[in-house]
Amino acid sequence: MEATPRPDAHAVQRAETLHAQATAALAAGNPAEAATAFGEAASIGHPGAQLELARLHLYGIGMPSDPAQAVHWLERAEAAGHPGAAYLLALVAVGGTTLPRDGRIDARVLRAVQQGVTPALRAAALHFGRKPDPADQTRCVQLLEHAAGQGDIVAAQLLAERLVRGEGCPAQSDAARDLWTQLERAGVPRLPAIETPLPVQAAGPAGQLALLEALVAPDWAVLSETPAVRSIDGLLSADECRLLVACAQPQLRASMTVDPVTGEALANPLRTSHDASFDPLREDLALRLVQLRIAQAARMELVHAEQLIVLRYTPGQEYKPHRDYLPPSSLATHAPGAGNRTRTICVYLNAVDGGGATAFPEAGVSVAPAPGRAVVFDSLKADGSPEPASLHAGEPVKAGEKWLATLWLRERPYRGF
Numbered sequence: 001m002e003a004t005p006r007p008d009a010h011a012v013q014r015a016e017t018l019h020a021q022a023t024a025a026l027a028a029g030n031p032a033e034a035a036t037a038f039g040e041a042a043s044i045g046h047p048g049a050q051l052e053l054a055r056l057h058l059y060g061i062g063m064p065s066d067p068a069q070a071v072h073w074l075e076r077a078e079a080a081g082h083p084g085a086a087y088l089l090a091l092v093a094v095g096g097t098t099l100p101r102d103g104r105i106d107a108r109v110l111r112a113v114q115q116g117v118t119p120a121l122r123a124a125a126l127h128f129g130r131k132p133d134p135a136d137q138t139r140c141v142q143l144l145e146h147a148a149g150q151g152d153i154v155a156a157q158l159l160a161e162r163l164v165r166g167e168g169c170p171a172q173s174d175a176a177r178d179l180w181t182q183l184e185r186a187g188v189p190r191l192p193a194i195e196t197p198l199p200v201q202a203a204g205p206a207g208q209l210a211l212l213e214a215l216v217a218p219d220w221a222v223l224s225e226t227p228a229v230r231s232i233d234g235l236l237s238a239d240e241c242r243l244l245v246a247c248a249q250p251q252l253r254a255s256m257t258v259d260p261v262t263g264e265a266l267a268n269p270l271r272t273s274h275d276a277s278f279d280p281l282r283e284d285l286a287l288r289l290v291q292l293r294i295a296q297a298a299r300m301e302l303v304h305a306e307q308l309i310v311l312r313y314t315p316g317q318e319y320k321p322h323r324d325y326l327p328p329s330s331l332a333t334h335a336p337g338a339g340n341r342t343r344t345i346c347v348y349l350n351a352v353d354g355g356g357a358t359a360f361p362e363a364g365v366s367v368a369p370a371p372g373r374a375v376v377f378d379s380l381k382a383d384g385s386p387e388p389a390s391l392h393a394g395e396p397v398k399a400g401e402k403w404l405a406t407l408w409l410r411e412r413p414y415r416g417f
């Protein structure tokens with residue numbers, strides 16, 4: 001890596017001014033202007049500007065997405081000692097498209113954890129939380145405490161759920177109640193009760209970070225060959241199911257469907273749930289690792305996936321019989337280069353008190369919700385043409401809530417990294 005020449009005091013001052021201008025431009029909704037100013041400050045050697053510029057390149061804000069360019073600036077910021085840069089480089093590398101999946105991932109996350117980078121603490125907590133060793137369970141709680149102490153609301157929610165059940169610590173119902181009272185005062189909704197009675201595959205060696213274990217998914221069981229329907233148990237841990245619900249809750253809105261004639265998104269009685277779509281910008285390392293395992297379970301690369309969707313159904317709500325492949329009208333406007341939706345994986349995040357199974361009438365199979373269980377099915381035939389027998393429905397919920405995470409996977413890459 002090239003060493004960045006040390007800028008003089010005047011240049012440092014100018015870089016600070018540009019960084020402040022760029023930050024203001026971004027907040028005011030002028031990403032192109034922000035990119036120019038961050039770019040100038042980054043070239044002078046401002047590590048914060050290098051990191052911000054990298055994020056714009058990565059997510060294609062104010063410019064087309066260019067992960068390789070993002071990595072270039074992140075490596076500079078990392079060399080200058082910016083704690084967030086190591087974290088972001090690890091986040092890019094786990095995807096395996098722009099940087100190799102190698103030992104630097106764990107080393108970088110470990111460094112970010114030691115420097116207290118909040119999303120790194122959250123990701124490490126969830127990783128250790130999947131290891132059965134009691135010391136790792138304790139580590140998970142400590143990392144959640146550290147992140148929550150730094151203002152990470154989601155970590156605080158996950159911590160409260162562990163405290164109340166005594167997961168990785170003695171049960172502390174008073175402390176859990178106090179924490180929930182504080183959270184509720186701040187407008188944070190309660191999480192549904194999520195426990196995973198299904199055994200979850202252990203996450204690599206005890207006592208150490210080995211984040212690439214996220215890519216190891218349990219095998220599927222074939223329920224129907226044609227149409228292809230499979231199920232997988234123990235895909236996500238309780239913490240991971242809670243994470244998806246907690247991240248979705250603030251963004252829930254009435255679900256839309258694609259009009260088969262016009263391709264427009266419409267509120268539709270076909271689908272009465274609420275859902276949240278995860279903007280890639282909001283995908284932190286923990287969410288990315290969870291999604292990588294979900295994609296792996298579906299035996300596809302995550303770059304083929306549209307944005308993760310989390311759905312919530314309350315009693316009476318359902319997703320009436322439908323097929324997931326896109327009609328030609330919407331395919332033409334929704335990333336046609338990626339091809340059609342070829343496969344879907346839905347992961348149940350909680351136990352539903354009544355109803356809510358996913359039914360495949362043509363296959364004659366039905367999958368009941370259980371936390372961490374997934375159903376994987378194909379929407380296209382082997383020759384790429386639509387498979388009408390992939391018809392399926394989310395049956396009405398009769399009691400309690402149903403939380404579900406869905407990845408719709410395209411024939412070809414849909415995401416940039």
Ligand SMILES: O=C(O)CCC(=O)C(=O)O
Binds near residue numbers: 319324344358393394
């Ligand atoms: O709610 C369900 O069980 C099915 C969801 C579904 O069909 C979808 O997300 O495409």
Ligand SMILES: [Fe+2]
Binds near residue numbers: 322324344
């Ligand atoms: Fe569907």
